[in-house]
Amino acid sequence: MKTVAAPFVNNSVILQFAELGRSGHLAHAYLFTGERGSGKFTTALAVAKVLNCEAGSAPAGCVCASCHKIDAGNHPDIFIIEKPEEKTEIVIGQITPRPSQPYQPLLPWLSVKALEARVRVVIIKDADLLNAEASNAFLKTLEEPVPGTLFILTTAVLRDILPTVRSRCQQIQFMPSSYSHLAERTQSGYDGELSSKVKAANTFIDGFILARIDDKDLKAFVEDKDEARLLIETVLMFYRDILLVKMGAGASVLVHKDRKGEIDRLVLKYSKEDIIAIIDQAARVMKGIKEGFNVKIALTLLKEMI
Ligand SMILES: [Zn+2]
Numbered sequence: 001m002k003t004v005a006a007p008f009v010n011n012s013v014i015l016q017f018a019e020l021g022r023s024g025h026l027a028h029a030y031l032f033t034g035e036r037g038s039g040k041f042t043t044a045l046a047v048a049k050v051l052n053c054e055a056g057s058a059p060a061g062c063v064c065a066s067c068h069k070i071d072a073g074n075h076p077d078i079f080i081i082e083k084p085e086e087k088t089e090i091v092i093g094q095i096t097p098r099p100s101q102p103y104q105p106l107l108p109w110l111s112v113k114a115l116e117a118r119v120r121v122v123i124i125k126d127a128d129l130l131n132a133e134a135s136n137a138f139l140k141t142l143e144e145p146v147p148g149t150l151f152i153l154t155t156a157v158l159r160d161i162l163p164t165v166r167s168r169c170q171q172i173q174f175m176p177s178s179y180s181h182l183a184e185r186t187q188s189g190y191d192g193e194l195s196s197k198v199k200a201a202n203t204f205i206d207g208f209i210l211a212r213i214d215d216k217d218l219k220a221f222v223e224d225k226d227e228a229r230l231l232i233e234t235v236l237m238f239y240r241d242i243l244l245v246k247m248g249a250g251a252s253v254l255v256h257k258d259r260k261g262e263i264d265r266l267v268l269k270y271s272k273e274d275i276i277a278i279i280d281q282a283a284r285v286m287k288g289i290k291e292g293f294n295v296k297i298a299l300t301l302l303k304e305m306i
Contacts, residue, residue, distance in 0.1 A: 029170070032174060034174025041154050048152075049062070051119040090129045122151045126156070139162065205238055208303070228295065228299070238255075
């Protein structure tokens with residue numbers, strides 16, 4: 001039987017928006033791109049929550065009035081546009097009033113002030129389905145930003161978004177959902193062996209990754225081959241977790257779930273390329289250890305990258 005995974009929420013995107021909201025650097029329009037099932041829409045909703053949460057952080061399952069209303073689909077300042085079931089596209093009546101159309105149009109809603117929200121959020125799900133007329137009506141809105149209002153468009157078919165719409169949005173790429181399944185698989189393979197190593201790993205995370213270390217400590221790592229090997233395994237696992245979170249995986253697939261707080265902080269510190277470079281360097285050190293080389297220089301370089 002084929003199991004269909006529920007779309008997951010992209011945590012690194014939510015962290016980014018929480019930070020942008022706090023620092024006042026939100027752009028007025030974003031375009032979430034990525035294949036179907038990669039969590040674009042659920043993440044857009046979660047962004048609306050995190051920007052308006054009364055508890056401050058909108059952890060999953062928050063029941064503050066704002067999060068609750070967004071979950072229930074009746075927050076007055078969150079506007080969702082999606083293809084009506086009976087149509088094949090998003091039609092002009094959903095953007096601007098048209099006689100005898102049963103939809104609530106966006107533009108009159110935008111012209112009144114927010115009732116409750118800190119940031120009003122308009123989500124256009126599958127924006128590639130906007131027909132030409134609706135696209136053009138919406139484009140005018142994008143050209144004249146509405147203060148205090150954030151637009152999030154999602155699409156799995158980027159080429160079907162008008163270039164004029166695309167160029168006015170900041171684009172955020174989502175990883176394929178298969179990535180999270182891959183993560184689950186790799187983790188289950190480690191479970192048995194790893195649980196006994198997690199304690200030792202935590203010592204390395206504190207002692208090597210998060211701490212400043214001096215030349216003497218590095219030397220100690222280099223001299224004890226078993227110790228060095230465990231250290232590098234830890235670095236590999238820990239940065240694998242950071243990479244997964246960066247790419248949108250949730251806490252459930254992490255090896256170091258207990259270090260989620262630190263992982264979230266590091267996700268903000270590094271670009272995806274930084275994390276991959278660190279993992280590559282750690283793999284190089286591991287190869288050196290296995291082949292019996294002196295890995296001090298490689299290990300020093302690794303520490304500098306961290
Ligand atoms: Zn909340």
